[in-house]
Amino acid sequence: xxxxxxxxxxxxxxxxxxxxxxxxxxxxxxxxxxxxxxxxxxxxxxxxxxxxxxxxxxxxxxxxxxxxxxxxxxxxxxxxxxxxxxxxxxxxxxxxxxxxxxxxxxxxxxxxxxxxxxxxxxxxxxxxxxxxxxxxxxxxxxxxxxxxxxxxxxxxxxxxxxxxxxxxxxxxxxxxxxxxxxxxxxxxxxxxxxxxxxxxxxxxxxxxxxxxxxxxxxxxxxxxxxxxxxxxxxxxx
Amino acid sequence: xxxxxxxxxxxxxxxxxxxxxxxxxxxxxxxxxxxxxxxxxxxxxxxxxxxxxxxxxxxxxxxxxxxxxxxxxxxxxxxxxxxxxxxxxxxxxxxxxxxxxxxxxxxxxxxxxxxxxxxxxxxxxxxxxxxxxxxxxxxxxxxxxxxxxxxxxxxxxxxxxxxxxxxxxxxxxxxxxxxxxxxxxxxxxxxxxxxxxxxxxxxxxxxxxxxxxxxxxxxxxxxxxxxxxxxxxxxxxxxxxxxxxxxxxxxxxxxxxxxxxxxxxxxxxxxxxxxxxxxxxxxxxxxxxxxxxxxxxxxxxxxxxxxxxxxxxxxxxxxxxxxxxxxxxxxxxxxxxxxxxxxxxxxxxxxxxxxxxxxxxxxxxxxxxxxxxxxxxxxxxxxxxxxxxx
Numbered sequence: 001x002x003x004x005x006x007x008x009x010x011x012x013x014x015x016x017x018x019x020x021x022x023x024x025x026x027x028x029x030x031x032x033x034x035x036x037x038x039x040x041x042x043x044x045x046x047x048x049x050x051x052x053x054x055x056x057x058x059x060x061x062x063x064x065x066x067x068x069x070x071x072x073x074x075x076x077x078x079x080x081x082x083x084x085x086x087x088x089x090x091x092x093x094x095x096x097x098x099x100x101x102x103x104x105x106x107x108x109x110x111x112x113x114x115x116x117x118x119x120x121x122x123x124x125x126x127x128x129x130x131x132x133x134x135x136x137x138x139x140x141x142x143x144x145x146x147x148x149x150x151x152x153x154x155x156x157x158x159x160x161x162x163x164x165x166x167x168x169x170x171x172x173x174x175x176x177x178x179x180x181x182x183x184x185x186x187x188x189x190x191x192x193x194x195x196x197x198x199x200x201x202x203x204x205x206x207x208x209x210x211x212x213x214x215x216x217x218x219x220x221x222x223x224x225x226x227x228x229x230x231x232x233x234x235x236x237x
Numbered sequence: 238x239x240x241x242x243x244x245x246x247x248x249x250x251x252x253x254x255x256x257x258x259x260x261x262x263x264x265x266x267x268x269x270x271x272x273x274x275x276x277x278x279x280x281x282x283x284x285x286x287x288x289x290x291x292x293x294x295x296x297x298x299x300x301x302x303x304x305x306x307x308x309x310x311x312x313x314x315x316x317x318x319x320x321x322x323x324x325x326x327x328x329x330x331x332x333x334x335x336x337x338x339x340x341x342x343x344x345x346x347x348x349x350x351x352x353x354x355x356x357x358x359x360x361x362x363x364x365x366x367x368x369x370x371x372x373x374x375x376x377x378x379x380x381x382x383x384x385x386x387x388x389x390x391x392x393x394x395x396x397x398x399x400x401x402x403x404x405x406x407x408x409x410x411x412x413x414x415x416x417x418x419x420x421x422x423x424x425x426x427x428x429x430x431x432x433x434x435x436x437x438x439x440x441x442x443x444x445x446x447x448x449x450x451x452x453x454x455x456x457x458x459x460x461x462x463x464x465x466x467x468x469x470x471x472x473x474x475x476x477x478x479x480x481x482x483x484x485x486x487x488x489x490x491x492x493x494x495x496x497x498x499x500x501x502x503x504x505x506x507x508x509x510x511x512x513x514x515x516x517x518x519x520x521x522x523x524x525x526x527x528x529x530x531x532x533x534x535x536x537x538x539x540x541x542x543x544x545x546x547x548x549x550x551x552x553x554x555x556x557x558x559x560x561x562x563x564x565x566x567x568x569x570x571x572x573x574x575x576x577x578x579x580x581x582x583x584x585x586x587x588x589x590x591x592x593x594x595x596x597x598x599x600x601x602x603x604x605x606x607x608x609x610x611x612x613x614x615x616x617x618x619x620x621x622x623x624x625x626x627x
Contacts, residue, residue, distance in 0.1 A: 058316040059323070066312065098313035102352065105314060106267040110322055110339045 017072050019053065020062050022116065025154055027056035029114045030104055032157035037107050043100075046073055051100035059112055066094055117164035117171075121150055124168055124197050131183060131193065146175035149213055156219070158212045165198040170209035270340040270355045273300060280592045289360060289588075299360040300337060307353060314354075321423045322356065324400055332391030334411060334421040335359050361411035361419055363582070365472065367589035369407060369479050374585060378539060379576035381476045382568065385545075386575050387418035388469055393560040395420065396462040401429050403443040405468025407475055408591045416578025429461055444468060446491055447481045451502060452554045454492050456514030463554035466563070470549030477536040489519055499552050500527030507553035541568035 019027075030052040035045075050073040057064035070093050071083045084090045105112075125146065129137045137143075149171040153159055159167060173194065176183065183193040194201050273290040276299075280287030285306040292298035305318045325336035335358065342353035365384070368374045376384065388410060395402060402409075403425040411419045425443050439460065441453045450467035452460055474482045483498065485491030496502055502521050504511050511517075529550050530543045537543050545568045548558035558566075569575060 054313065055319075058314070058319050063316065094311065098311065101313045106264045106341065109266045111326070112319070112323060113326065 017053065017064060017068055019057065019064060020060060021151065022118065023053070023056045023060040023062050023064070025116050025118070025151075026060055026112075026114065027053040028154040029116075029160065030055060030108065030112065032160055033108055034104050036157065036160070046077060047096055047100050048104065049073070051097050051104055054097060055101050055104060055112075066097055070094060070097060115164045117150060117159075117168040120165050120168035120198075121146060121171060124172055127197060128172065128183070128193070132181070136181065140179045140181070142172075142175050142179065142181070145178055146171045149174050152216055153213050156212070156216050158215075162209050162212070163198075163200065166201050166205055166209045167213070169194045169198060169201050169206060170213050173206055173210050174213055264341065268338060268340050270302065270342050270353075272340070273302060273357070275302070278592075279588070279590050287592075301358040301360050302340070303356040303358065304342075305354040305356065317424055318354070318356075320427060324423045324426050324428070325356075328395060328398060328400065328423075330391065330394040332387050332418055332420060333394065334361065334419040358421075359419075361421070362414040363412045363585075363589045364408050364421075364591055365410040365412060365418075366407035366591035367594045368412065369475060370591065370594040371585075371589055372479075374581075374589070376476060376581070377573070377576075378542075379573040380578050380581055381473075381542075382573070382575035383416070383578055384412075384418060384476060385469075385473050386564065386569055388420070388472065389560045389563050391418065391420040392462075392465055392469060393564060395426075396465070396560060399428050399431065400426055401460075401462065402426050402465045402468075404445060405465050405472065406445045406448045407472050407481070410472065412578065412582070414579075414582055416582055431461075446488070447471065447484050449488075449491060450554065451492065451495050451499075451552050452513070454488050454495070455502075455510065455516055455519070457554075460554065462559060463557040466549055466557050466560060467554075469560075469563075470546055473542075473549065474533055474537070474546055477533070477542075482533075492519060493522055495552075496522040496525045497528070498532060499529055499550055501525040502552055508555070510553070539568075541566070541571055544568070 027049070031049055034048055034052070035043075050069050054064055054066060054069045057069075070090065074081060074084060084093070125143050128142075150167065153167060153171065162170075192203070194206055272293060274293050274296075276289045276291060278286055279289050279301065280303075285304040287304070288302045290300055290302050292300070305315065307315070322336070322339065325334075329335065337357045337359060340355045340357055342355065344352035392402070400423075402420060402423065404422055409420065409422040411421045413419070427439065429439070430437060437459045439458050441456055441458055441460070444450070444453060444464065448468040448471045450464050453464060471482055483491060483494040485494050492502070500506065501523050502510060503523075506527075529547045533546055534543055537546065545558070545563060545566045548566075549563065551557040
């Protein structure tokens with residue numbers, strides 16, 4: 001249950017805020033790291049998610065307005081509701097958001113750095129394009145599928161534990177499988193395409209990470225059936 | 238143990254119970270600043286205060302505490318401080334000041350339960366502005382070379398790591414009693430991208446006016462490492478003149494001073510300058526001859542030094558020497574070779590910081606705080622947290 005709760009917020013809220021991909025990714029990392037240190041039941045996940053998003057905006061040079069974060073968090077919890085009035089409830093929420101930001105920073109020992117797999121994904125894709133040829137590449141949405149897989153992976157804390165290169169390769173791997181593509185030269189003749197790109201990525205590693213990427217979709221059903229707002233009724237009332 | 242439940246902070250913090258609850262919170266990952274004992278205040282800028290302090294449990298461990306001003310409390314932790322922390326965590330080099338940890342101050346009713354934070358740095362005894370303002374401190378040519386070599390080495394390192402310092406000035410150059418130079422104050426620093434074809438849009442309201450390069454004064458927003466090299470050039474000249482060489486009172490005045498020293502600014506010496514936003518909006522003195530070597534010769538005398546200065550103070554950023562090439566300049570590889578500063582500094586038992594020094598000739602007491610900077614704080618949301626680590 002905890003896992004389910006703590007996967008949804010940053011991604012979903014971030015999309016509505018029109019946050020950049022990297023802002024949402026960084027927010028998710030902060031969020032997962034935070035809940036690695038503490039129990040999910042001790043903190044309001046939506047508040048922490050909002051704070052992580054706010055903090056990630058500062059880290060990624062895309063400063064998000066506190067008010068927007070609050071309103072969008074509200075909208076996520078109560079679809080169709082009105083934006084908050086600038087009353088005491090709003091200011092309390094805002095205060096909570098800023099306090100929680102400091103809490104997150106302290107909990108993470110101000111260590112906010114994370115190497116994201118996105119750059120590897122882009123880089124590998126460029127190499128694969130040469131390998132597979134333009135025709136295949138432009139006929140099939142390989143890139144977009146891999147990119148989406150990567151974004152969705154951030155729903156799960158496993159991203160903290162795998163090498164960014166591996167995760168990028170796993171997303172490409174799934175994407176290739178989706179369209180039934182084989183990279184030429186990958187069966188015989190020694191090195192596979194993924195080992196060529198990242199020597200530390202063995203077949204076992206690739207399959208292991210691939211499984212984790214796919215597992216995220218296994219949680220989907222549960223994810224979206226979470227009774228929205230149940231945990232947060234005390235705060236967002 | 239670390240509970241700070243949102244519902245309680247949402248309550249407004251009026252009740253006494255809540256007060257004592259918050260005050261009793263413990264954060265095992267972030268040490269309390271009270272583990273250090275304050276010894277003296279060594280810096281004061283618009284950003285707040287800097288203290289010399291020592292570890293209570295080991296009084297030989299001296300550090301500098303830089304307070305993070307949480308002035309704009311509604312916006313949470315200042316973005317400039319976050320940047321500085323991230324950049325300092327990334328940079329590990331002998332010629333860059335090292336960040337030891339981040340500590341928190343007490344959270345109590347007086348600060349609305351918002352804890353203050355301190356960046357804890359290794360302690361350096363002097364800053365270059367302080368040393369230069371003391372007439373008893375004399376640098377010989379070999380020692381000046383050592384200072385510049387370390388300065389350029391630090392710059393080379395940070396630029397290799399895609400970081401721009403953006404606030405080069407003598408007060409931000411620290412020197413330990415053993416003569417090791419450290420670049421400090423990354424409060425205005427940022428990462429830059431080298432991807433060709435993309436035009437960056439960085440703020441150009443950075444760098445203390447007297448050390449600000451012409452491209453920034455003309456409104457360039459797609460700048461890079463040359464901005465720091467210009468500042469390094471100004472600092473280098475200062476090693477002989479002992480006070481900043483171009484003390485403009487406004488952006489316009491600064492450009493005039495630059496033109497008088499480096500020659501008129503125009504497309505003939507600087508391709509593309511006419512496309513900069515402010516090129517047609519400010520008055521640029523015409524028919525000025527370039528007089529860098531001529532004007533600095535009486536102070537500097539050494540021909541190699543003059544040549545290097547001339548290259549660092551090149552108007553066109555694309556033609557300005559980079560730190561790597563500068564380090565290979567003959568200046569550093571001819572007699573007298575760079576010599577350690579330790580021996581010379583040994584004679585000076587007292588810490589020299591600009592903050593503690595009497596005002597230098599021809600300078601207002603506190604040149605760091607200028608109206609331009611305050612204005613810029615408003616413009617790009619760079620809070621007042623800036624200036625100097627020390």
